[in-house]
Amino acid sequence: xxxxxxxxxxxxxxxxxxxxxxxxxxxxxxxxxxxxxxxxxxxxxxxxxxxxxxxxxxxxxxxxxxxxxxxxxxxxxxxxxxxxxxxxxxxxxxxxxxxxxxxxxxxxxx
Numbered sequence: 429x430x431x432x433x434x435x436x437x438x439x440x441x442x443x444x445x446x447x448x449x450x451x452x453x454x455x456x457x458x459x460x461x462x463x464x465x466x467x468x469x470x471x472x473x474x475x476x477x478x479x480x481x482x483x484x485x486x487x488x489x490x491x492x493x494x495x496x497x498x499x500x501x502x503x504x505x506x507x508x509x510x511x512x513x514x515x516x517x518x519x520x521x522x523x524x525x526x527x528x529x530x531x532x533x534x535x536x537x538x
Contacts, residue, residue, distance in 0.1 A: 431474050432474075432489060433472050433473065433474045433489065433490040433491070433492055433505070434472060434473045434474070434478075434479060434487055434488065434489060434490055434516070435451070435472045435473070435487075435488045435489075435490040435510075435512050436473070436479070436482045436483060436484035436486070436487055436488075437451055437484060437485070437486045437487075437488060437512070438484060438485055438486065439485045439486055441486070441512075444482075444484035444485070445471070445482060445484070447470075447471075451488075451511075451512050453488070453511075453512050453513065453514070453515075454511060454512075454513065455511055456493055456509055456510070456511045457470060457509070457510060457511065458493075458508060458509045459508055459509075463497060463498075463499050463506050463507070463508060464506075465499060465501040465504060465506050466501075469499070469506035469507060469508065470506065470507050470508070470509070470510045471504045471505070471506050472490045472492070472504065472505050472507070472510060473490075473503075473504060473505070474500075474505050478503050478504060478505075480503075481503050482503075482504070483524065483527075485521075485524075486515060486519070487515070487516040487519035488512035488513065488514065488515055488516065489512070489513045489514045489516065490510055490511070490512055490513065491510060491511050491512075491513050492505070492507045492509075492510050493507070493508075493509030493510050493511065494507050494508040494509040494510075495507070
C-alpha cells in the first residue's frame with residue numbers, strides 16, 4: 429500500500445510556506461527547471477515525521493504526478509507535478525490546539 433501524501437495550505441488554498449498561486453482541488457500544477465528542495469519544485473509531506481515543520485491551517489491529501497522524479501529531502505518531498513485531492517476534515521483549529529497542548533505537555537515531562 430502506498431503512503432498517503434499531504435499538502436498543508438492556508439485557508440484560501442495559497443501556499444503557507446512560499447510558492448505562488450492558489451491550489452484548486454483536482455487540478456494538476458507543474459513546475460519547470462531543475463528540482464531543488466526549498467528553491468524549485470512542488471513540496472509536500474509523506475513520511476510520519478515530515479508534517480511537523482509544515483503545519484498550516486488546512487491539510488489536503490496530495491497526489492504526486494511524477495514520482496519517478498521526486499526528491500526525498502529531510503522533512504519534505506519535492507516533485508515536478510502534483511495536485512491536492514481532498515481536504516482532511518479532521519485537521520482543524522481544534523485539533524491544531526490539541527496537538528499544541530500535547531507537544532507542550534510532552535516537553536514539560538522531559
